Amino acid sequence: MNSTLPEKHILQPSGLKLRQQRTEVVIKVLLAVIAASCVLITTGVVVALVRPTIDFFGEVGITEFLFTTDWFPLYEPPDFGVWPLVVGTFTVMLIAVIIAVPGGLFVAFFLSEYASPRTKRYLKPFLEILAGVPTVVFGFFALNFIAPNVARKIWVFSDVGFYSALAAGITVGLMILPMMTTLAEDAMAAVPRSLIDGAYALGATKRETCTGVIFPAGLSGIIAAGVIAMSRAIGETTIVLLAAGSTANFTFNAGEPMQTMSSFIGFAGLGDQPTDSTGYRTIFAVGSMLFIITFGLNMLSQRIVTRFREVYE
Amino acid sequence: MVEDMNKVMNSGVSSSASPSKVIGVSVYSDNVQSAEGNTPALEMIMESQDLKVHYGSYLAVRDVNLQVHKNEITALIGPSGCGKSTILRCFNRMNDLIPTAKVSGSVIYRGIDLYGPDANAGEVRRRIGMVFQKPNPFPKSIFDNVAFGPRVNGKPSKQETEELVERSLKRAALWDEVKDRLKQSAFSLSGGQQQRLCIARALAVDPDVLLMDEPCSALDPIATGRIEDLMHEIKGEYPIVIVTHNMQQAARVSNRTAFFNTEVDADATRPTGVLVEYDSTQKIFSAPSDPRTEQYISGRMG
Ligand SMILES: Nc1ncnc2c1ncn2[C@@H]1O[C@H](COP(=O)(O)OP(=O)(O)O)[C@@H](O)[C@H]1O
Numbered sequence A: 001m002n003s004t005l006p007e008k009h010i011l012q013p014s015g016l017k018l019r020q021q022r023t024e025v026v027i028k029v030l031l032a033v034i035a036a037s038c039v040l041i042t043t044g045v046v047v048a049l050v051r052p053t054i055d056f057f058g059e060v061g062i063t064e065f066l067f068t069t070d071w072f073p074l075y076e077p078p079d080f081g082v083w084p085l086v087v088g089t090f091t092v093m094l095i096a097v098i099i100a101v102p103g104g105l106f107v108a109f110f111l112s113e114y115a116s117p118r119t120k121r122y123l124k125p126f127l128e129i130l131a132g133v134p135t136v137v138f139g140f141f142a143l144n145f146i147a148p149n150v151a152r153k154i155w156v157f158s159d160v161g162f163y164s165a166l167a168a169g170i171t172v173g174l175m176i177l178p179m180m181t182t183l184a185e186d187a188m189a190a191v192p193r194s195l196i197d198g199a200y201a202l203g204a205t206k207r208e209t210c211t212g213v214i215f216p217a218g219l220s221g222i223i224a225a226g227v228i229a230m231s232r233a234i235g236e237t238t239i240v241l242l243a244a245g246s247t248a249n250f251t252f253n254a255g256e257p258m259q260t261m262s263s264f265i266g267f268a269g270l271g272d273q274p275t276d277s278t279g280y281r282t283i284f285a286v287g288s289m290l291f292i293i294t295f296g297l298n299m300l301s302q303r304i305v306t307r308f309r310e311v312y313e
Numbered sequence B: 001m002v003e004d005m006n007k008v009m010n011s012g013v014s015s016s017a018s019p020s021k022v023i024g025v026s027v028y029s030d031n032v033q034s035a036e037g038n039t040p041a042l043e044m045i046m047e048s049q050d051l052k053v054h055y056g057s058y059l060a061v062r063d064v065n066l067q068v069h070k071n072e073i074t075a076l077i078g079p080s081g082c083g084k085s086t087i088l089r090c091f092n093r094m095n096d097l098i099p100t101a102k103v104s105g106s107v108i109y110r111g112i113d114l115y116g117p118d119a120n121a122g123e124v125r126r127r128i129g130m131v132f133q134k135p136n137p138f139p140k141s142i143f144d145n146v147a148f149g150p151r152v153n154g155k156p157s158k159q160e161t162e163e164l165v166e167r168s169l170k171r172a173a174l175w176d177e178v179k180d181r182l183k184q185s186a187f188s189l190s191g192g193q194q195q196r197l198c199i200a201r202a203l204a205v206d207p208d209v210l211l212m213d214e215p216c217s218a219l220d221p222i223a224t225g226r227i228e229d230l231m232h233e234i235k236g237e238y239p240i241v242i243v244t245h246n247m248q249q250a251a252r253v254s255n256r257t258a259f260f261n262t263e264v265d266a267d268a269t270r271p272t273g274v275l276v277e278y279d280s281t282q283k284i285f286s287a288p289s290d291p292r293t294e295q296y297i298s299g300r301m302g
């Protein structure tokens, strides 16, 4: 029977193959829908931010927003100088990054070159637990432990009260430490073993191999990890809200209470702002600014990654 | 024993002055030491004694006794998986870096056991350099690649470093090709150049012995030829142990050849490498004493 089939059937798929091909099509459509919804959601967020932000700048001058230094948007009469939030954001971020980036690198070096497989097996779960601690818990840890026992002890420039950017920054640093470690470890794992062996074969010690080969060879990934840690620190709300207080001081003293952009949004979002008020739209204006900063950092990280990427072949 | 080998070698010279044909391969008369006829001094640099390596519970290679002599190139040949790289890594303690690897027996280097209390792994690796299968330059400039070793082994001044880099690149026959672009990335070099850079990098720490694990397997024939010429030039200064899967190469470059094979031991499930025969290259390629050597070589030579 088969032999009488016309020639053109030779190139047609048969039963099972045909079903497999249909499944292919279904999966393809499904994936396309998911991909499209990502684009849609992003666009939605941007649009939701843009409308109220435009309205906000219809009511508040952009010069007041960008060039004055008093931030009392929910008071009467209100002040809309965003600088205290910007300074607060970068202060907390800087302290967190000073802790998390070297700390994460150090742990990653230890895990990739020093630790025995056994030590690694015991250490890794601790990092995972640390990564899984809810930020609220970190917030109270900051208030009850870091502020009195760490921040107050190390800050020689001034007294440190109950709330401080310092305690918040240190705790945010601890919170992002596991993530920084994992990302740095991934970056180091991407360094070919042959390069590391090459260094050891020249008589280099572990430290010399880490600083002389693994670090420079993994630099692009490590920088990207640092930038992601920065974005994460900038975006952290709960810890800062709990530990740094809710007054937008315009100060460069990290021992003082401060407010960050994120913690302002968290704080103002909790209060009941009528949806049609300037106070409500302030949240979106600050949100837009936060979005632009994080977006900028992500772009920067991508530029850096391509700029420093090493091709090993 | 030593005299026997020399007789064999010397007879090779007397029978033909130019490359002699051995199983269809030309063996350079250069392979044969001391054409004057008197017994050359065979100073032993390194020796393995009952060397055995486990990876976890798997015995990868056992009972390896071989010697490395001054002014000589020693080739390790044999089918893949027979433990050639493993043995080579024992000679400069690179196996220490593999957590599961366990080395037993000893490697005596100039009277000192490399695995004994008097040996520091870093110093062992500085004195016994290694060139790898695939060129592995660091993602740094050509200059910094060569300067890496000296910099980690003491702190040479800028001028000392520059001199050392130049000298090493010259010895690796790469200087003329790179002297105007020392600041460029090492990745801008061709594969063969990269491998010579890795040789220069190894020479820059002034080693005593050079280990090479299939250094030409990623290179084209012309680049291979250059590396082989280079080996001939430097073997007087640095005795070389080379792993190669290329019989012609072993015959061309080496003075002595060790043939490894695999055997499945009675109580094992996976094959274990053994050293079948170790002798002068002439002997191994013309009149091996073990039939397994004969079979492997004639099979591989075609
Ligand atoms: N790092 C390692 N871990 C476990 N087994 C290994 C490792 N390296 C090599 N082996 C095993 O040891 C045996 C010898 O390997 P190798 O020394 O690389 O042989 P060759 O270089 O002769 O091809 C092989 O069976 C190989 O699978």
Ligand SMILES: [Mg+2]
Pocket (backbone or CB within 6 Å): B084, B085, B086, B213, B243
């Ligand atoms: Mg090998």
